[in-house]
Amino acid sequence: xxxxxxxxxxxxxxxxxxxxxxxxxxxxxxxxxxxxxxxxxxxxxxxxxxxxxxxxxxxxxxxxxxxxxxxxxxxxxxxxxxxxxxxxxxxxxxxxxxxxxxxxxxxxxxxxxxxxxxxxxxxxxxxxxxxxxxxxxxxxxxxxxxxxxxxxxxxxxxxxxxxxxxxxxxxxxxxxxxxxxxxxxxxxxxxxxxxxxxxxxxxxxxxxxxxxxxxxxxxxxxxxxxxxxxxxxxxxxxxxxxxxxxxxxxxxxxxxxxxxxxxxxxxxxxxxxxxxxxxxxxxxxxxxxxxxxxxxxxxxxxxxxxxxxxxxxxxxxxxxxxxxxxxxx
Numbered sequence: 001x002x003x004x005x006x007x008x009x010x011x012x013x014x015x016x017x018x019x020x021x022x023x024x025x026x027x028x029x030x031x032x033x034x035x036x037x038x039x040x041x042x043x044x045x046x047x048x049x050x051x052x053x054x055x056x057x058x059x060x061x062x063x064x065x066x067x068x069x070x071x072x073x074x075x076x077x078x079x080x081x082x083x084x085x086x087x088x089x090x091x092x093x094x095x096x097x098x099x100x101x102x103x104x105x106x107x108x109x110x111x112x113x114x115x116x117x118x119x120x121x122x123x124x125x126x127x128x129x130x131x132x133x134x135x136x137x138x139x140x141x142x143x144x145x146x147x148x149x150x151x152x153x154x155x156x157x158x159x160x161x162x163x164x165x166x167x168x169x170x171x172x173x174x175x176x177x178x179x180x181x182x183x184x185x186x187x188x189x190x191x192x193x194x195x196x197x198x199x200x201x202x203x204x205x206x207x208x209x210x211x212x213x214x215x216x217x218x219x220x221x222x223x224x225x226x227x228x229x230x231x232x233x234x235x236x237x238x239x240x241x242x243x244x245x246x247x248x249x250x251x252x253x254x255x256x257x258x259x260x261x262x263x264x265x266x267x268x269x270x271x272x273x274x275x276x277x278x279x280x281x282x283x284x285x286x287x288x289x290x291x292x293x294x295x296x297x298x299x300x301x302x303x304x305x306x307x308x309x310x311x312x313x314x315x316x317x318x319x320x321x322x323x324x325x326x327x328x329x
Contacts, residue, residue, distance in 0.1 A: 023269060023281075025320065026267060026268065026269070026281070026284055026285065026288060027284065029288070030284065030287065030288050030291065033288070033291055033292060033295065034291060036295075037291070037295035037298070037299075040295075040299060041295070041298045041299060043298060044294075044295055044298050049294065049298070051175075051177060051180075052294065053287070053290045053291055053294050054177060054180045054290075055170075055177050055179060055180065055245070056290045056293070056294065057180075057183070057283075057286050057287050057290040058177070058179035058180055058182070058183045058241055059084070059179075059238045059241050059242045059245070059257075060238065060257060060260055060261050060264065060286055060289075060290075061183045061186075061187070061238075061283060061286045062182075062183055062186055062234050062235075062237050062238040062241065063080050063084065063234055063235045063237075063238040063257065063261050064261050064264055064265055064279075064282045064283070064285070064286050065186060065187065065190045065231075065234050065279050065282070066080070066116075066227075066230060066231025066232070066233075066234035066235060067080065067231065067258075067261045067262065067265045067282070068190075068265050068268070068270050068277050068278070068279045068282040069190075069194070069203060069227050069230060069231060069279075070227055070228065070231050071207075071265055071266075071270045071271070071272065071274065071277060072194075072203055072204055072207045072270060072271075072274060072275065072276070072277040073203050073206050073207045073223070073224055073227050073274060074206065074207040074210065074273065074274025074275065075123065075130050075224060075227065075228070075274075076130035076131050076134065077119060077130065077134045077228065077231055077258075078131065078134045078135055078138060078258045078262070079115070079119060079134040079135070079137045079138035079141060079235075079258070080231070080235045080238075080254070080257060080258045080261055081138065081142075081254035081255055081256060081257035081258040082137070082138040082139075082141035082142040082145070082254065083112050083115050083116075083141060083232055083235040083236055083239065083254075084235055084236075084238050084239040084242060084253055084254030084257055085141070085142060085145050085239065085249070085250065085251050085252065085253040085254045085255075086111065086112075086115070086141050086142075086144070086145050086239070087108040087109070087111055087112050087235070087236035087237075087238075087239030087240060087243075088108070088239040088240060088242055088243035088248075088249035088250070088253050088254075089145055089148065089149060089154060089243075089249035089250070089251065089253075090104075090107060090108045090111050090249070091104045091105055091107070091108035091165065091239070091240050091243055091249060092104075092154045092155070092156045092157075092165075092243055092248060092249035093148075093154055093249065094107055094108075095156060095157050095165065096154065096156075096157050101163070101164035101165050102164060104165075105164070105165065105168075105240050108236050108239060108240050109233050109236045109237055109240070110233075110236075111236060112232040112233045112234070112235050112236020112237070112239070113229050113230075113232050113233040113236070114232070115137065115141060115232045115236075116228040116229040116230065116231050116232020116233060116235075117225065117228065117229050117232065118137060119133060119134050119137055119228045119232065120224060120225030120226075120227070120228030120229060121225065122134075122136075122137070123224070123228070124221045124224045124225050124228075125221070125225075138258075142251060145251035146251045148251075149249075149250070149251050151251060152250075153248045153249065153250035153252075154248055154249045154250070155247060155248045156243065156244075156247050156248055156249070165240070165243065165244045166244055166247065167244075168182070168240065168241060168244045169241055169242070169243065169244020169245035169246070169247075170244065170245055179241050179244075179245070182241070183283075186234070186237075187279060187280060187283055190279045191278075191279055191280055194278075194279055199223075199226075202218055202223050203223065203227060204275055204276075205218060205275075206218065206220045206223055206224060206274075207271075207273075207274025207275040207276075208274065208275030208276075209275070238254075238257075239253065239254065242254065259310075259314075260289060260310065261286075262314075263285070263289060263310060263313060263314040263317065264282060264285035264286040264288070264289050265277070265282045265285060266285075266314065266317040266318060266321055267285035267288060267289070267313060267314070267317040268281035268282040268283070268284055268285035268286075269281045269285075269320075269321075270282060271321055272318070272321055285317075288313075289310065289313070292306075292309060292310070292313070293306055293310075296309065
C-alpha cells in the first residue's frame with residue numbers, strides 16, 4: 001500500500017518545483033478588482049461590506065470543497081444546487097414538526113450524504129457519465145422539493161429562546177459571522193485531509209490515472225463513491241447555512257449555484273481533467289466571484305451584466321486550464 005500511495009506524488013512534486021505563472025493570475029486579479037471597486041465606490045472598502053462579502057461566500061464556499069474534491073478525482077457533479085434546496089427544506093420542515101434544531105440540521109446533512117451516495121452509485125456502479133447522472137438526480141431532487149412544498153417556501157419556526165439555525169446563518173461571535181468561522185474550519189479540515197492523509201492522496205491518484213491507481217491496488221470505485229458522499233454532505237451543510245440566513249427553506253434555493261461553484265473551483269486552478277487542484281485556491285475563487293458580484297451590485301450594474309461577467313470569468317478560467325493541460329502534455 002505504501003507503494004500505491006507513493007505513485008501519484010511524483011507528478012505533483014514535479015509540478016511544485018516549477019513556478020506556474022497562471023497561479024498568480026487569480027490573486028493579482030482579485031487585488032486589482034478590489035482596488036478598482038474601492039476607487040469607484042466609497043462604500044465598497046468598508047468593514048461592514050467586507051462582512052457582507054464573507055457571508056455571501058460562506059454558502060457556496062462550503063459546497064465548493066466537495067466540488068473541488070470531485071473534480072480532483074476526475075468526476076463531475078452538477079446536482080449541488082438541488083441538494084442545497086432539498087437539505088434546507090428538510091431542516092426547516094423537521095424543525096416545524098418539533099424536532100430540535102441540531103437534530104434537524106444533522107438529518108439534512110445525512111440526506112445530502114445519501115443523495116451523494118446515489119450519485120456515486122449511478123456514476124461508479126452503473127457507469128453513467130457524471131454529467132448525465134447528476135443532471136438527472138438534480139431534476140429529480142428539485143422536482144421532489146417542488147412537489148413536497150407545493151412550490152412555496154417554508155418559514156423556519158420562530159422560537160422565544162436560542163435559535164440555533166438563525167445563529168448559524170446570521171449570528172456572530174464577536175464581530176465575526178458564525179457562518180464564516182464554520183467555513184474557515186471546514187477549509188482547514190479539508191486542506192489537512194487532502195494534503196496530509198492517505199484518503200486525500202488516493203483522491204489525487206484516481207484523478208491523475210484511474211488505470212494506474214487500479215494497478216497499484218487502489219479501490220477506485222469505492223474511493224470515488226466516498227467522494228460523492230462527502231460532497232453531498234457538504235452541499236447539505238451549505239443548504240442549512242442558506243436556510244439559516246434566509247430564515248426559510250425553498251425549492252428555488254440554490255438555483256444555478258452549481259455553475260457559480262464550478263466557475264469558482266475552476267477559477268481556483270482545479271483541473272477539469274483530474275489530479276490537480278487545491279481547496280484553498282477554490283476558496284480564493286469563491287471570494288473572487290463574491291467580490292465581483294458585490295462590487296457590481298454596489299455600482300448598480302444590472303443583474304444581466306453580472307451574469308455576463310461571471311460567464312466571461314468562467315471562459316477565461318477554462319482557457320487557462322486548457323493552456324496548463326497542454327503545457328503539461
